[in-house]
Amino acid sequence: MRRRLYFLIQSLAETRLLVDELLLARVDYGHIHVLAKEGANMQNLPEAGLLQKSDLIHGSELGLVVGGATGFLTGVLAYLYPPTSMEPMGLFVLVASLAGAFIGSWSSSMIAVDVPNSQLKEFSAKIADGNVLLMADVPKERVGEISDMIKAHHPSAEDQGIEPTMPAFP
Numbered sequence: 001m002r003r004r005l006y007f008l009i010q011s012l013a014e015t016r017l018l019v020d021e022l023l024l025a026r027v028d029y030g031h032i033h034v035l036a037k038e039g040a041n042m043q044n045l046p047e048a049g050l051l052q053k054s055d056l057i058h059g060s061e062l063g064l065v066v067g068g069a070t071g072f073l074t075g076v077l078a079y080l081y082p083p084t085s086m087e088p089m090g091l092f093v094l095v096a097s098l099a100g101a102f103i104g105s106w107s108s109s110m111i112a113v114d115v116p117n118s119q120l121k122e123f124s125a126k127i128a129d130g131n132v133l134l135m136a137d138v139p140k141e142r143v144g145e146i147s148d149m150i151k152a153h154h155p156s157a158e159d160q161g162i163e164p165t166m167p168a169f170p
Contacts, residue, residue, distance in 0.1 A: 002031070002137045005147055006160035008123065009132045013042060018154055019045060022136055025149060031137040035120070037127050052117065052135060059112020060105045067104015072097040119163065133160075 011013045022032055036078060037137055048137040050056060075096030082088040116124075123133050134157075138146045150157055 003143050004163035005136045007134045008158040015132045020148040033135040050131035055112045055115040060109035063104040063108020071100015
């Protein structure tokens with residue numbers, strides 16, 4: 001399980017140094033994400049991708065739950081009140097639940113791709129002012145070590161906290 005560390009840094013040059021130190025501390029390049037204002041020179045920095053910038057994961061999870069519940073209710077109603085030409089089948093409840101979960105997750109994720117990540121709202125004003133947000137996904141055993149290293153080597157980096165859990169698949 002990983003935890004996401006958030007740090008606000010004042011310049012891209014200092015961010016490059018910090019990313020290099022994270023790589024030397026054996027934090028994978030794919031687990032480091034940098035977010036800066038539009039048009040910033042992000043060369044040699046791991047720019048935050050769609051999963052970090054949008055509410056895709058939250059949206060698909062929400063759609064999965066709502067769609068699954070809707071499919072389940074539809075299946076139960078179809079089982080209890082079948083059309084006259086059909087014989088009621090318990091399997092229909094399962095199929096309707098799975099179909100509802102799939103359709104809900106898919107449609108919700110299509111919408112959520114265009115919605116900015118709600119967890120990054122608090123940083124938007126500082127990013128617009130020229131600060132850089134560094135997100136590092138580190139194993140939970142190394143959170144203290146990596147956080148202390150960043151604070152010791154870059155005292156101007158503002159610690160913005162830790163996200164409690166990270167999804168396992170991205």
